[in-house]
Amino acid sequence: MPLIFRRLAAIPPLVVLIASLAFFLVRVAPGGPFDRERKSASPEIERQLMQRYHLDEPLWQQYGRFLAGVFRGDLGPSLKYRNHSVTDIIAQGLPVSLTLGLLAFGFALGIGIPTGFCTAVWRGQWADWGISLLVLLAICVPGFVIGPVLVLVFGLKLGWFPVGLWGSPLHAVLPMVTLGLYFAGRIARLMREGMMQTLQSEFIQTARAKGLSELRVLLKHAFRPAVLPVLSYSGPMLADLLTGSFVVENIFQVPGIGVFLVNSSINRDYPMTIGLVMLYAILLLGLNMVVDFSYGLLDPRTKSSQ
Amino acid sequence: MFPLRIVSVAFPLSARCRIRAQLPAPQFCKVFACLAMILCLAGCRARDRATLVILNGSEPETIDPQVCTGQPDGRVASALFEGLTRFNAQSGQAEPGIAHSWEISNDGKIYTFHLRTNAGWSTGDRIRAEDVVYSWRRAINPATGVDYVGQFFYVKNGEFLHTNRSAPDYTLLGVRALDPLTVEVELENPTPFFVDLCAFHTLAVVPRQTIEPLGNEADQWIRSKVLPCSGAYQLDDWRLNDRIRLRRNPHYWDAANVRAETIDVLPTESPTATLNLYFSGQADFIVDNRSIPTELNDILRTRPDFHSFTFLAVYFMRLNVTRPPFNDARVRRAIAMVIQKRRLVERITRMGEPVATALVPPGCGGYEPPEGLPFNPEEAKRLLAAAGFPGGRGFPVIQYMFNAGGGGGSRLHEQIGVEMQRMLREHLGIQLQMQPVEWKSYLNEQSHTNYDLCRSSWIGDYNDPNTFLDLFLSTSLNNRTGWSNPEYDRLIKQGNATLDQHKRFALLQQAETILVRDELPIIPIYYYRGLFAFDTNRLGGIYGNLTDHHPFGAIYRKDSADTLRR
Numbered sequence: 001m002p003l004i005f006r007r008l009a010a011i012p013p014l015v016v017l018i019a020s021l022a023f024f025l026v027r028v029a030p031g032g033p034f035d036r037e038r039k040s041a042s043p044e045i046e047r048q049l050m051q052r053y054h055l056d057e058p059l060w061q062q063y064g065r066f067l068a069g070v071f072r073g074d075l076g077p078s079l080k081y082r083n084h085s086v087t088d089i090i091a092q093g094l095p096v097s098l099t100l101g102l103l104a105f106g107f108a109l110g111i112g113i114p115t116g117f118c119t120a121v122w123r124g125q126w127a128d129w130g131i132s133l134l135v136l137l138a139i140c141v142p143g144f145v146i147g148p149v150l151v152l153v154f155g156l157k158l159g160w161f162p163v164g165l166w167g168s169p170l171h172a173v174l175p176m177v178t179l180g181l182y183f184a185g186r187i188a189r190l191m192r193e194g195m196m197q198t199l200q201s202e203f204i205q206t207a208r209a210k211g212l213s214e215l216r217v218l219l220k221h222a223f224r225p226a227v228l229p230v231l232s233y234s235g236p237m238l239a240d241l242l243t244g245s246f247v248v249e250n251i252f253q254v255p256g257i258g259v260f261l262v263n264s265s266i267n268r269d270y271p272m273t274i275g276l277v278m279l280y281a282i283l284l285l286g287l288n289m290v291v292d293f294s295y296g297l298l299d300p301r302t303k304s305s306q
Numbered sequence: 307m308f309p310l311r312i313v314s315v316a317f318p319l320s321a322r323c324r325i326r327a328q329l330p331a332p333q334f335c336k337v338f339a340c341l342a343m344i345l346c347l348a349g350c351r352a353r354d355r356a357t358l359v360i361l362n363g364s365e366p367e368t369i370d371p372q373v374c375t376g377q378p379d380g381r382v383a384s385a386l387f388e389g390l391t392r393f394n395a396q397s398g399q400a401e402p403g404i405a406h407s408w409e410i411s412n413d414g415k416i417y418t419f420h421l422r423t424n425a426g427w428s429t430g431d432r433i434r435a436e437d438v439v440y441s442w443r444r445a446i447n448p449a450t451g452v453d454y455v456g457q458f459f460y461v462k463n464g465e466f467l468h469t470n471r472s473a474p475d476y477t478l479l480g481v482r483a484l485d486p487l488t489v490e491v492e493l494e495n496p497t498p499f500f501v502d503l504c505a506f507h508t509l510a511v512v513p514r515q516t517i518e519p520l521g522n523e524a525d526q527w528i529r530s531k532v533l534p535c536s537g538a539y540q541l542d543d544w545r546l547n548d549r550i551r552l553r554r555n556p557h558y559w560d561a562a563n564v565r566a567e568t569i570d571v572l573p574t575e576s577p578t579a580t581l582n583l584y585f586s587g588q589a590d591f592i593v594d595n596r597s598i599p600t601e602l603n604d605i606l607r608t609r610p611d612f613h614s615f616t617f618l619a620v621y622f623m624r625l626n627v628t629r630p631p632f633n634d635a636r637v638r639r640a641i642a643m644v645i646q647k648r649r650l651v652e653r654i655t656r657m658g659e660p661v662a663t664a665l666v667p668p669g670c671g672g673y674e675p676p677e678g679l680p681f682n683p684e685e686a687k688r689l690l691a692a693a694g695f696p697g698g699r700g701f702p703v704i705q706y707m708f709n710a711g712g713g714g715g716s717r718l719h720e721q722i723g724v725e726m727q728r729m730l731r732e733h734l735g736i737q738l739q740m741q742p743v744e745w746k747s748y749l750n751e752q753s754h755t756n757y758d759l760c761r762s763s764w765i766g767d768y769n770d771p772n773t774f775l776d777l778f779l780s781t782s783l784n785n786r787t788g789w790s791n792p793e794y795d796r797l798i799k800q801g802n803a804t805l806d807q808h809k810r811f812a813l814l815q816q817a818e819t820i821l822v823r824d825e826l827p828i829i830p831i832y833y834y835r836g837l838f839a840f841d842t843n844r845l846g847g848i849y850g851n852l853t854d855h856h857p858f859g860a861i862y863r864k865d866s867a868d869t870l871r872r
Contacts, residue, residue, distance in 0.1 A: 031746030035753065038375050039783035041456030042469060044448040052451070081546055082368050082525040089546055151582050163582040165572070166548065253572070253579040255548035263575075268746050 004293065011285050015278055016070065022277040023066055026270050027059070033079035033268045053079060066274070075278075076271035080264065086275040090257060094279070096166055097249075097256035101242035103172055104180035108237065111184040113230065116191020120226075121218060123196065132192075138185030147178040147251040164253035175252045179245055183237050187230055194226035201225075228295075235291025239284045356551060356570035358845075358861060361580050363594030365547055365573035370528050371507040372445045375453045377765065377854070378594060380507050382550055382571055385858040387510035388537040388558075390419050390438065390489065391501055395860035398851030399769060400505040404433055404536065404559070405489070414496025414805045421487040426557030427534035433511060435483035437536075440514040443476040454508040454767075460500060462492040495803040498810065499671065499770035506768060511536045538564045538859030547573060552858065565847075565862035584839055590863075591848065592839040593856055600718050603656045603837070611841045614657060615850020618667050618766030619834035620774065626755050627827050628788035631702060636693040638826040641759075642679045643686035644733035645726060651832050654721045662830035664822045665778075669852065671770040672807070676815050678822035678830060683733040690734055698735025707751060707760035710742035719761050722831070755788045762828070769853050771814050772802060778821055778828070789827030794820050 032055070034046050050056040053076075054065055069076055075086035115131060122128045154174060155163035162171050198204065199222055207221045208214075246258040257276060264272035366379035371387040374380055384393070392403035405419035425433040442461070445452045446468050458464040462480025480492035493500060503509060513534035517527045527533075533541050538560065539552035550571040554564050572589060574580040577599040583589040592598065598606060606612045625632040625641070632638055647661035660668075663678025687697075695701040706726065708719035723740050730736040738759075743751065751757050764784075766773040775798055776782060780790030794817050801813035822830060838856075840848055847860040 029746070031750035035746055035749040036375065036453070037749060038453065039753070039786075040451075040453035041459065041783070042448070043783070044469060044471075045451055045453055045455065048448045049451050052449075077525065080367055081365070082373075083370070083528050083544075084546055092545055093547065148578060155582065155586055159586070162588060163586040164579050165583070165588060250576045251579060253574060253576070253583065255545060259547060259575065266745060 004289075007289050007292075011282065011289075014285060015281050016067070018281040019070065019274055019278045020063070020067075022274045023063060023270075024059075026265065026268070026273050029265070029268060031268055033270065035268070053077070070278075075275040078264075078269055078272045080267045080269040080272065086271050089260060089272070090275060090279060093255060093257035093260060096254060097245060097258060098242060100172065100175055100179065100245055100248070100254060100256060101238070103176040104183070104241050104245075105234070105238050107176050107180035108183035108187055108241075109230075109234065111180070112187025113191050113227065115184070115188040116193075116230075117195055117218075117223070117226075119188065120192045120195030120199065123192075131188075135185045135188045138181045139189070143178050143182065143247050144251065146181055147174070147248060150174050150178060151251070164251075166254050175245075175248050175254055178251070179241060179248045183241065186233065186237070190229045190233055191226065194229050195222060198222045198226040232291065232295060235287050239287045242283055242287075243280050356568040357566040357863060358569045358591065358858075359583075359589040360569060360571050360858070360861075361574050361583060361589045361592045361594065361597060362571045363573070363597050364575055366550070368525070368528070369541075369544070369550070370512075370525070371510040372441070372450065372452050372454075372512060374507065378573070381593065381856070381858070382552075383507045383510070384537065384855075385539045385552055385569070386535045386537045386541055387507065387512060389504050389506070389510040390421075391505040393505045393853065393855040393857055395847055395855075395857050396849045396851065398849075398853035398855045400502045403505065404438075404511060405504075408501070414498070415493045417491040417493070417500065418484075419489040419491065421489065422559045423487065425536070425559040427513060427536060428540035428555040428557055429532060429534045430557055431515075431534065432486075433536055434486045435489045436486070437511050437514060438489045439479075439481050439483050441512045442481050442509065443479055444512065444517065445508060446476065446479055452508065454506075457503055457506060457508050457767075460493050460495070460497045460503065462494055464494070496805045497802065498805070498807055499768055499772060502768040502770060538857070539569065542568070549573075558859075560859070564859045566858075569858055569861075571858075590840060590845055591861070595834075595836040595838055595854075598837050598839070600655060600657075606839075607657065607837060609839075612837055612839045613850055614835050614837045616660075616667070616852065617834060617836045617850070617854040618670055618769065618773070618852050619763060619836075619854070620662055620665060620667060621761070621763045621831045621834065622662070622665065623829040623831065624752070624757075624760050624762045624787050625827055625829065626757050626759070626788060628755050631693075631695070631704075632758065634693045635825050636689045637695070638829075639679060639824075640686040640689040640693070640734060641730065641736075642826050642829040643682045643689075644729050645829060645831070646681055646729060647831050650722055650725055654718065654725065655832065657835040657837065659832040659835050662833050664818055665828065665830055666771045666774045666818060667766070667833045667852075670766065670774070673771040673811050673814065675771070676819045676822065679826070686734060701734075701736050703737040703739055704730075705739050705741040705758045707741040707743055707748065707757040709745050709748040709761075722761065752786045753783075755786060763834070765834075766853065771811070771818075772798075775814060775817060775821075785827075787827040789825065791820060791825060793817075794825075 034049050040046060054062055077085050078089060081089065115135065119128045119131050151163045151174060154160045161173050163174070165171055204217060204222055207217045243258070245256055246262050248254065249256045249258045260272060261276045261280070264276060362381060363378040364376070366374065366382055367376060368374050369379060369382045369386065371383035374383050388403045390403055390405040391400040393399070394401045404421055404425045406422045408417055408419040410417055421433065421435060427433060442458065444450055445455060446458050446464055448468060455468055458468070463478045464480070467474045467476060467479055482490045484490050516530050516534060517524070520527045529544065535541065535555055538555055538558050540555045542551035542553045544550045552569040552571065554567050555561065558564060572583070574583070574597055577597055580592055580597040584592050607614055625638050627633055627638070651659040651661060663680065664675035666673060666675040668674055690696070690698065706723045708723055710720070720740065720742065723738070727738040727740070730738050752760060764774060764777060777784045778789065779785065779795050779798060797813050797817035801810045801817065804810040804813060821828070836850060836854055838848070838850070844863060844865050845861060846864050847862050848856055
């Protein structure tokens with residue numbers, strides 16, 4: 001337990017470090033938040049705006065202001081969407097991105113684990129070849145191809161699901177599949193490998209020799225060690241799913257925060273970029289920690305070395 | 307916010323501690339399913355369909371009518387806030403708004419507007435002359451940050467008050483409330499397009515009662531729980547990157563003719579998503595013509611529900627006249643004379659755009675632009691030789707700067723660059739290099755005139771040639787070519803002070819001739835054609851017009867709301 005606290009205690013300084021790096025890096029890019037195609041009628045406007053958002057102060061002073069804000073939990077206003085604060089935008093978009101990410105995570109596990117399990121059991125048979133081919137396709141075809149194809153077939157032709165937006169469970173289906181399919185494929189392969197290796201172990205032979213039913217051998221004895229590689233992969237996978245949904249949010253017009261992360265840096269929306277980088281840093285650090293600990297729970301051998 | 311999320315992500319861990327003895331997978335699934343359901347409830351809020359769903363292009367940066375500049379922003383702001391006049395849906399010209407009539411003095415400098423007695427804020431209060439005065443004074447204050455503040459420079463003392471930093475007295479602004487229903491506006495010069503300007507969102511009436519308590523600089527007033535609106539609609543909800551929900555303003559003076567009860571304005575960054583939502587019936591109207599991918603123009607414009615129309619916008623090249631070789635007008639003219647504009651519109655843009663030899667689109671406010679330089683490679687070669695580069699010898703390699711990925715997410719600007727590359731090489735022996743840059747760098751380099759040749763476009767704000775011609779005044783921050791010409795400045799100033807429209811246009815034509823025949827800091831390429839999509843059997847009140855204004859208040863459904871899908 002104390003280890004958990006030590007690891008937890010390390011997160012805040014790391015996040016501040018990452019945020020500070022982000023703070024200085026975003027300013028390296030040319031142009032600023034108030035560069036527009038249509039210039040204002042007088043330079044006075046831009047000067048006033050710079051002053052209002054403290055962009056006219058020396059950088060170290062802005063940095064101090066920023067740090068003070070972070071400790072108060074105030075990430076400042078978005079410089080692009082000036083009627084909204086960064087915290088507002090995150091509070092609006094994060095539940096959506098988290099829901100989508102977790103649904104895709106569930107989809108990837110729910111499809112990937114049984115598929116990998118079955119192909120390992122049926123190895124060498126036609127079903128194995130057929131399914132493995134599909135798995136390979138899922139891994140190779142990128143989301144920006146799968147998404148529009150799903151929209152075309154299930155949205156526009158069959159009319160089963162909405163083609164975009166967010167609001168009901170039906171709206172989540174196509175984005176979830178698009179986002180989760182690649183990971184389902186990766187998991188199926190990991191699971192298959194794991195099962196194949198485990199099935200060749202001596203303790204499986206022992207279990208069979210003791211006359212246990214094949215189903216019991218597979219489910220009770222082989223499954224648990226075989227799922228370990230999947231578990232260690234699922235941490236980074238969840239992080240990927242929660243943070244990497246830019247393409248999917250764009251295709252399906254999902255109001256998450258993935259779109260903001262990309263666009264805010266294009267727009268030089270400094271507070272927004274830094275706020276989202278901090279958020280993602282927290283998510284990644286937290287998830288990595290969860291994975292490290294859950295690994296110990298599943299496999300007692302790793303626990304002693306922690 | 308963050309710690310809470312961490313707890314929820316960490317939840318499976320603590321749950322797992324208790325269930326170690328059992329098989330992990332099914333337990334994990336249960337925990338996970340619960341978590342997903344909780345989040346699903348939080349993340350997916352039930353969504354009812356509005357009477358009208360409009361695809362509006364990119365997310366508005368702000369919907370403060372005075373501060374906003376983008377077209378998508380302006381469309382929403384104009385639905386919420388109205389000024390003395392408003393744009394007619396059919397003609398795009400100004401018609402009476404909050405003011406039912408006005409008189410203009412003989413010298414064209416004093417306008418007396420009479421307000422309607424039934425013009426109300428959405429909260430039920432009356433809109434009074436004082437509100438107009440307050441709104442305009444707010445806009446002129448530099449602290450408000452109104453980019454379009456130049457539209458107030460036609461009003462007496464507007465420019466002086468805006469640029470004067472030492473505690474200006476805003477009561478000097480040439481706008482007065484004579485009585486609660488009469489506004490008198492005094493102008494610097496007779497301005498024939500002033501009534502058109504009044505319909506623009508920058509001059510709209512904003513609620514003093516909400517803004518003042520929050521402070522003039524507050525960006526947050528627009529998101530107040532109770533927001534008094536002066537336009538056809540009021541703001542129900544604004545979820546960034548999701549939707550803006552508008553509801554009919556029952557106290558709007560013309561509420562009887564506003565027929566759609568609710569409107570969802572959807573932001574769509576991706577053209578694919580825009581078309582998907584439209585074709586699946588989740589949206590009714592694509593109002594933003596930049597949301598339609600140019601690659602599909604050929605196919606889409608033949609459909610009965612896609613309508614193309616001409617509007618006031620021009621695509622042109624800027625030339626940096628501050629450094630060689632484009633500091634020589636002969637070179638600039640030569641370049642302009644070898645670009646086959648017809649080829650560009652026929653092969654690339656493919657919307658039947660008229661080619662442009664002048665800056666101002668024909669018919670803009672009744673003005674006819676002068677004839678610019680024609681395609682004439684022989685003359686171009688002669689000019690280039692006269693400038694010291696016979697056959698292109700000794701001519702430096704030119705960079706063509708454009709915003710990569712711009713033009714509706716397509717490769718429009720790049721394709722145009724490739725064609726120009728060939729034309730310049732073939733006719734003049736000039737090497738053109740592509741210089742794709744990211745959007746903000748593009749703006750930055752342009753502002754600092756740090757480029758050779760770059761693409762540009764301009765959309766007219768009101769139906770008068772001045773909206774284009776004032777770009778290239780030497781004082782204009784939108785000039786960005788380094789070009790200045792005292793004669794041009796003088797002609798524009800003199801023209802705009804002339805009351806007789808006929809004489810005025812003649813002066814403006816003289817000025818534009820300098821711009822597009824003699825000096826050419828810019829090369830006009832083509833005039834835009836807009837494309838929007840809606841089913842004429844289901845929607846009405848939408849018209850293509852020169853100013854590209856499609857007021858939401860005029861749009862109505864022809865089919866009954868019960869037959870709506872989804």
